[in-house]
Amino acid sequence: MNGHQRIMAAFSGQEPDTTPIMLHNFMMAAREAGMTMKQFRSDPNEMARAFIEAVEKYEYDGIMIDVDTVTLAGAAGVPIDFPEDQPARLGGARLKELEEVKDLEPVNIRAYRGVQIWLEATSILKRHFDDLILIRGNCDQSPFTLASMMRGLEPWLLDLADPDRHALVHQLLEHCTDITLQFVHLMAQTGAHMTSNGDSMAGPELISPAMFREFALPYEKRIVDCSHELGLPYVLHICGNTGRIIDDMLATGSDGLELDYRTDAVVAHEKMKDRAVFVGNIDPSGVLALGTPDLVEQNTRELLTIFADTPRFVLNAGCAIPPITPPENLRTMIHVARSF
Numbered sequence: 001m002n003g004h005q006r007i008m009a010a011f012s013g014q015e016p017d018t019t020p021i022m023l024h025n026f027m028m029a030a031r032e033a034g035m036t037m038k039q040f041r042s043d044p045n046e047m048a049r050a051f052i053e054a055v056e057k058y059e060y061d062g063i064m065i066d067v068d069t070v071t072l073a074g075a076a077g078v079p080i081d082f083p084e085d086q087p088a089r090l091g092g093a094r095l096k097e098l099e100e101v102k103d104l105e106p107v108n109i110r111a112y113r114g115v116q117i118w119l120e121a122t123s124i125l126k127r128h129f130d131d132l133i134l135i136r137g138n139c140d141q142s143p144f145t146l147a148s149m150m151r152g153l154e155p156w157l158l159d160l161a162d163p164d165r166h167a168l169v170h171q172l173l174e175h176c177t178d179i180t181l182q183f184v185h186l187m188a189q190t191g192a193h194m195t196s197n198g199d200s201m202a203g204p205e206l207i208s209p210a211m212f213r214e215f216a217l218p219y220e221k222r223i224v225d226c227s228h229e230l231g232l233p234y235v236l237h238i239c240g241n242t243g244r245i246i247d248d249m250l251a252t253g254s255d256g257l258e259l260d261y262r263t264d265a266v267v268a269h270e271k272m273k274d275r276a277v278f279v280g281n282i283d284p285s286g287v288l289a290l291g292t293p294d295l296v297e298q299n300t301r302e303l304l305t306i307f308a309d310t311p312r313f314v315l316n317a318g319c320a321i322p323p324i325t326p327p328e329n330l331r332t333m334i335h336v337a338r339s340f
Contacts, residue, residue, distance in 0.1 A: 003061030004134040004193060010277050010314050011194075011233050011255055019304065019337035020314045022062030022136060022279065024258075024321060027087065028330075029054040031323035036085045041067050044120035051125055055133055057327075058334055062134035065122050066320070067114070069198065072140040072179055073149040075112035088114075093152035098159050101172045109182045119190055126191035136235065137192030139183040142199035143176035143219040150176065153201065160211055169215065177219050181226050188230040195227045196235035196258070205240040212245050217252060224253040235279055239319055246271045261287075261318030265306050273310050281318035282333060289322040293332040300336040308340075 001009065001017045009016040030040040033050040040047050051063050068087035074080040079091035095101060109115045122137050129135065141149070148156040150172065159165045180197065187195050201207075202216035220236060227234040236249055237258035246268060249257050256277035259268055265281060272278050282288060287299050300315070307313040315337050321330070 002132045004131045007062045007134040007314055008193070010311055013274070013311060015311045019340055020062065021060040021334055021337055022064055022134065022314050022316050023054070023058070023060050023330075024064050024066065024284075024317055024319065025054060025330075026050070026064075026066045026320065027323040028321045028325050032057070032327075037087055038082065038084050041082075041088065041114065041117065044117045044124060047117065047121035048124035048128065052128060055129075058330055060334060062136055062314070063125060063129075064136045064138055064196070064316075065118070065125065065192075066138045067118050069141060070149065071112075071114040071118060072109065072146055072183060074114055075109040076107050076146065076150055076176070076179055078149055090149055093155070094150040095152075095172075098151065098155070098165055098168045098172070101168055101175065104175050107179050109179055110186060115183065115186070119186055122187065122190040122192055131193075134194070135192045136194050136196055137187035137190060138196045138198075139180060139187050140197065141180065142197040142202070142216070142223060142236070143173050143180050144216040145199045145201040146176040146179060147172045148201040157206070160207065160215060173215065173219050177222055180223055184223060184226050185230070188227075188232055192232070194233040194235065194255075196237060197223060198237045198239075200237070200239035203238045203240040203242055204244045209245050209248060213248055217248055220252040220254075228253070235277075243267045250276055256314065258316065259318065263318075265303055269306050269310075272312070274312065277312045277314055278307060279314045280316050282316070284317035284319050284321045284325075288317055288329050288333065289325045291329065293328055296329045296332045297336050300333050301340070304337065304340045
């Protein structure tokens, strides 16, 4: 099997020839390719080169194409800071008052340069690897998290707590859903093999499971349905300990859940086995970046043992791999998976 076939076997519930590996390694790939994050996010050819060189170096199966967590926010008019050698980050909120949602105009994200570069890099990678390596076109943020970026996290949480503001909350979520859906449609046109989104502001470390079901799940489901209508599997990522909402995450219809290392893998296995692909969840900082090869091997073997009875598993870190990660640690994780 090649990398694409290996990962798609997991997503179809068939036994692959060895453990599929898909890395969330854009920062590490850029650093090892000798470029700053500014160079990475500004040039689609450089972005593609970083991922190509990483695949050649580590021989993994699937590329998760990611840039930062604020590209759609920038397209939606949120102020963005662009550090020289860090991912872009929020520079403020778009809506000072929730009532301003009534005046929001539709957004054409195709006109935003950051989106154009992301899509062009994905197209380059698809042409380069064709169907040998799986191309996962990440589509930045799900509607709930995008709404939190437009409003500002603290005001957004206060809005959610006030039933009198819920009509406006849902109006903002509809606006953000249109933006996210656009990215999924555009990503499908690149030839990517699957799509994904993050919705980390919707995790139980910030809102209750009941709030997740009311304000996040219905909109996430529409994104999943769109990807499926376009013929593409879909992966949902939420940071933090998601144990309390795994069933709700599955209710979105996502084909795979990419879970943080804070989520108990045993609990995830019990809830997800034969229902969706588990993607993750080695600790990217404490283990991969700062641990020893022995610690990496121990954690990888423990995770592989938990999921040994199901083909619905793809090895990854639990979140983005830091750029300072020692190559020998990443090689150890991959070697253990290949020989397990």
